[in-house]
Amino acid sequence: MRKSKFLIAIFSAFFTVAVGFSQSAEERGLQIAKAAEKADEGFGSSIVELKMTLKNKNGQTSERFLTTQTLELTEDGDKSLIVFESPKDVKGTATLTFTHKVGADDQWLYLPSIKRVKRISSNNKSGPFVGSEFAYEDLSSQEVEKYAYKFLKAEGELLLVEQDPVDPKSGYTRRVVTYNKDKGYRLEKVEFYDRKNALLKTLTYSDYKLYKNKFWRALTFNMVNHQSNKETLLNFGEYNFGAELAEEDFTEVALKRVGR
Amino acid sequence: MNAIKKTKNATNAFAKNWANFIIKFKWPVLLLTILLALGLGSQGKMEFDGDYHVFFSESNPELEAFDALQEKYTKDDNVIIVLAPKNGDVFTRKNLIAIEELTAEAWNTPYSSRVDAVTNFQHTSANGDDLYVDDLSYDSANKTDAEIREIREKALKEPLLVHRIINTEGSVTAINITVRLPGENSAAEIPEVTIATREMIAKFQEKHPEFDVYTTGLVPLNTAFFESAQKDLMLTMVMLLIVVIVTLILTRNLFATLATLIVVIFSIISAMGFVGLNGIKLTPPSAVFPTMILTLAVADSIHILITFLQKVRKDGLDKKAALVESMRMNFMPVFITSLTTVIGFLTLNYGDVPPFWDLGNTVAFGMCMAFLFSTTTLPALMAIFPIWKSKKVQKQTTPKISGYTRLGEYVVGQPVKLTVISLAVIGMLAYLASKNVFNDEFVEYFDTTVQFRQDSDFINENLTGFYNVEFSVGSGESGGINNPEYLQKLNQFEDWLNEQPEVVHVNAFSEVARRVNRSMHGDDESFYRVPDNREEAAQYLLLYELSLPFGLDLNNQINVDKSESRVTVTLENNSSAEMIAFAERSEKWLRDNAPEAMHSLGVSPTLMFSKLGFRQAESMFKGNIIALLLISLVLMIALRNVKLGLLSIIPNVTPVLVGFGLWYLLKGTINTGMVIVFGMTLGIIVDDTVHFMSKFLRARRELGYDAKDAIIYAFETVGKALVTTTAVLLAGFVVLSTSSFALNSYMARITVIIIVAALIIDFILLPSLLILVSKEKKEAVSASKVQVQLDK
Incomplete structure (x- = not known):
């Protein structure tokens, strides 16, 4: 009895090593990223309201309210539309973004004060999003093609993968992403390393909710900047997967319409 | 009177017993003091801190205001x-x-x-x-x-x-x-x-x-502080060499020199232990402590050794008797002078600049240890070392009228004239002293041999300024920086600042608003103005912020709540007074022209340094008064004479006035480092007065001389000793004055002037005053038979 247990242990050890050799860390990382993408495939579209709370290190806070609409696309990156509900002076301002698997994303902004749509021709996605600790690149659609991958280690059901951004203008050298294999490869934590490879920020996902028995959505994002000691909290409302948004809801015309 | 005599005898007996005890147990005493010095030394840790923040106490209001600004934006x-x-x-x-x-x-x-x-x-x-x-x-x-x-x-x-x-x-x-x-x-x-x-x-x-x-930049500034602290620490080696040479000349004895060296090194090692135990991080002002301790501690040893060697060479006493006699004669003077020096240095704690607290406390501790080692290790060592009698003994016994006697006779001849001339000169210099102005320009803390200074000068001449003032201008409401009224006022403030002659560059949020407005109107130059609608301004800003890359955001310029923005004004090199005047002028413009929410105080490291000298002077004032009172009190007790104790204030205070008066003629600007010299030099120069007055009193009380003869006696007995100790002190502070760091070099230079002035005043004004004062109360003083134990 004891002997057989021992043998099993030996075999499983060999097996692990063998798998390890047969697949490089890069391949395994990419595989995990793809599995995560696959797990979230088919949600179609979603609408969600969220509250963004900015905190400085003295605990002073400032809030912004937003609504985000997302349209899933498989050929190219997702399309998204963000509408600002507050502060009052930017209410109705809306951004429309087409993420692309390769190359710079397209972005438009509707400004209700002058009732015009402006196109932002910028390769810069690494700056802070409305003064928060989130960069635009942290919030935009996570396309598999935007990173190079390297599997780091497994801790139980948690898989740690290093992701190196392909975009030379990214603010990061790498991110260390923790996937939860047992929960549809949902993200648990992301650590961001800045250009000098020092830990800059940690994003923690919590209050996960399972929609349609398939799609995990975290209702709280907490981003802590370790260098400035500032933090930003995102609190999401209920996701609406039933709106059945289509391409025509993500156009310049639609942008003007949602941005009242 | 009996009681006084008893105390005198008691102290004499104490010093004798002490000396006998040490000679008897020379080996254990030596071993114990070695253990003490090494024990303390083993705790020694020489860590340097160059951060310019160390110059500001936690309660410094300028630092608080600057920190508050950095908290709002980015630090x-x-x-x-x-x-x-x-x-x-x-x-x-x-x-x-x-x-x-x-x-x-x-x-x-x-x-x-x-x-x-x-x-x-x-x-x-x-x-x-x-x-x-x-x-x-x-x-x-x-x-x-x-x-x-x-x-x-x-x-x-x-x-x-x-x-x-x-x-x-x-x-x-x-x-x-x-x-x-x-x-x-x-x-x-x-x-x-x-x-x-x-x-x-x-x-x-x-x-x-x-x-x-x-x-x-600020990091290179900090580095320059750091490196000049290390460099100034190296001056210790130069001073050590000078100590060896001076002691060798004065004692003409190798063993005495060796013993002195051991005493001063033990004192420094102990002080290093103090630095380590208290977790003091060395800064340029505090890193000079070994040189200061060396300078001040060597005097103790020299006094004791010279008497000892004299007793052996001239009076032919055997080694042990000579040692006991030297200890008996010098114990009290060495104690009193150490005490006053310690008091002087401890008053540095009254100031508002932490590195000088460290300097004061470390030197004070070092001086206590120097006293201890001079009265234990030194006699123990001399008891152990053999004594080689010099052949020149006889030659020296022939008495000749020394220059000191002649100087004494000269002074005694015209006390009124000398008093009037001295007071007139002192009065004039005191007036000039009041015309010095404070100037703490941190770039100029470093002399032109320092790379940081050379580079900063180049940059100032060819590109931009290194001095700046910052304002956090509030709008009074969340998101209010997009309010057109706010933006227009901010724009006016920006324009006004740009018109000021000392301004090199202004960085204000209104410039961002203008630039973005222009871009939103197809780069039309006529829209290079702040938006006139709040929603427009807010939405343009949102758009602009969305398009900025990593690290180049506006978080360093606007706060999280968008209720305040930061205005950074770069200035050409200015004196402290001009900096402060500029900040006040700008604050006044905001008060006169902008709504209350926009009123703001100028802050910056430059401004903090500009005000440092004033703040230090203000806070040191109390410390100086206390030092003066305490030291005068020590003198009264030591001299057992209230009137002469009070009189001693004149020769103790006037050298500082003379020093700063001459400084006005030399330089005219004083920095934070120089503010401390009053308390510090008081403890040092008081020694001259103590020695001179005690000899004068002894002559009057014990020998029954009249005032004039007593003065001549004082000149004969201590004239040479005062000149030698002054020479040692001068050597030490001249070494320090070579520092490339102005807080140290200026302090040392003025100390040199003050020490010389003190000697001259003690040789001219003090004796004149003593004669004038004694005339009135001739009987009263001569009736007294009080003896002073400061005396031989």
Whole structure:
């Protein structure tokens, strides 16, 4: 009895090593990223309201309210539309973004004060999003093609993968992403390393909710900047997967319409 | 009177017993003191801290205001790397490529959070409804000549760049690296940044010899502080050499010199232990403590040794008797002078500048230990060492009328005349002393031999200023920075600042608002003004912020709530008084022209240093008064004479007035380091007065001399000793005055003047005064038979 247990242990050890050799860390990382993408495939579209709370290190806070609409696309990156509900002076301002698997994303902004749509021709996605600790690149659609991958280690059901951004203008050298294999490869934590490879920020996902028995959505994002000691909290409302948004809801015309 | 006599006998007996005890147990005493010194020394830790924050106490209001501003925006220090291409034109393809390279490399600086250069400047332009925000020169290698010409044109027109990142001719440019030090251990963080940037620059210069490179900024400033502290610590070695030479000349005895050396080294080792045990991190002002202790401690040993050797050589006493006699005669004077020096240094704690607290406490501790070692280790060592009698003994016994006697006779001859002349000179110099002005320009803390100073001077002359003042201008409401009224006022403030003659550059949020407004209107120059509608302003800002890259955001300029924005004014080199006047003028403009929410106080490291001297002087005032009172009290007790104790205030205070009066003629500006000299020198120069007065009193009381003869007696007995101790002190402070750091060198220079002035005053004014005072109460004094134990 004891002997057989021992043998099993030996075999499983060999097996692990063998798998390890047969697949490089890069391949395994990419595989995990793809599995995560696959797990979230088919949600179609979603609408969600969220509250963004900015905190400085003295605990002073400032809030912004937003609504985000997302349209899933498989050929190219997702399309998204963000509408600002507050502060009052930017209410109705809306951004429309087409993420692309390769190359710079397209972005438009509707400004209700002058009732015009402006196109932002910028390769810069690494700056802070409305003064928060989130960069635009942290919030935009996570396309598999935007990173190079390297599997780091497994801790139980948690898989740690290093992701190196392909975009030379990214603010990061790498991110260390923790996937939860047992929960549809949902993200648990992301650590961001800045250009000098020092830990800059940690994003923690919590209050996960399972929609349609398939799609995990975290209702709280907490981003802590370790260098400035500032933090930003995102609190999401209920996701609406039933709106059945289509391409025509993500156009310049639609942008003007949602941005009242 | 009996009681007094008893105490005198008691102290004499104590000193005798002490000496006998030490001679008897010379080996155990020596061993114990060695253990004590080494024990303390083993705790010694010489850590340096160059962070300029160390100059400000936690309660310093300027520091508090500056910290509050940094909390609102970003807390940061910087390194400014200035590149001057030898061809005189920044805008060539080759040079732009090099700048781009160095900029990219600069992001790897430890703790860096932002890098601003001409190449990565976020240039905004518009084409119809398309808004472009991009690096001014990205991928310069692939730019055409025409594009490079265009880049040059744009850069030299850009108000955010000119006089800050590029000069008007386009021949000198800067890369500004913002670092966010965690502030947990500045003694380690600052060198980390410095080493990294120096390596980076060295590599750059190797690859691109076509550039001259200069470095300045707050981190290099801190490094300069750090390095000058280390350099000044090295002055100890020079002083040690001087101690050996001086002792050898004065004692003409190798063993005595060795014993002195051991005593002073033990004192320093112990003080190092004190530094380690108290976790003191050395700064330029406090790093001079070994030199100071050396200078002050050597006098104790010399007094004891000279008497000892005299007793052996002249009076032919045997070694033990001579030692006991020397200890009996010197124990009290050495104790009193150590006590006054300790009091003087301890009063540095009243000041508002922490490095001087450390200096005061460390030297005070070192002096206590010097007293201990001079009265234990020194006699023990001399008891152990053999004594070689010199053959020249007889020659020296022939008495001759010394210069001191003649000086005494001269002074005694015309006390009134000398008093009047002295007081007139002192009065005039005191008047001049009051005309000195405070000036703490931290760039000028370093003399022109220091690289940091040379580089900063170049940058000041060719590109921008190193001095600045910052304002956090509030709007009074959340998101209020987009209120057109706020923006217009801010714009007016910006314009007003730009008109001021000392202003080199202004960085205000209104400039961002104007620039974005122009871009939103198809780059139409007539829209280069702040938006006149709040929603527009807010939405333009949102758009602009969305298009900025990592590290180049506006968080350093506007607060999280968008209720306040930061105005940074760069100034040309200014004196402290001009800096303060400028800040006050700006504050007044806001009060007179802007709503209350926009009122703001100017803050910056420059301004903090500008006010440091005033603050230190104010806080030291109380300490100086206390030092004067305590030391006068010690004198009254030591001399057992209230009137002479009070009289001693004159020769103790006037040297400082003379010192600062002459300083006005030499330099005219005083810095924070010089504020401490009153308390510090008081404890030192008082020794002269103590010795002179005690000999004078002894002559009158014990020998029954009249005032004039007593003065001549005093000159004969202590004249030489005072000149020698003054010479030793001068040597020490002259060594310190070679420091490249002005807080130390100015302090040392004025101390040199004060010490010389003190000696002259003690030789001219003091005896004259003593005669004048004694005339009135001749009987009263001579009736007294009180003896002074300060005496031989």
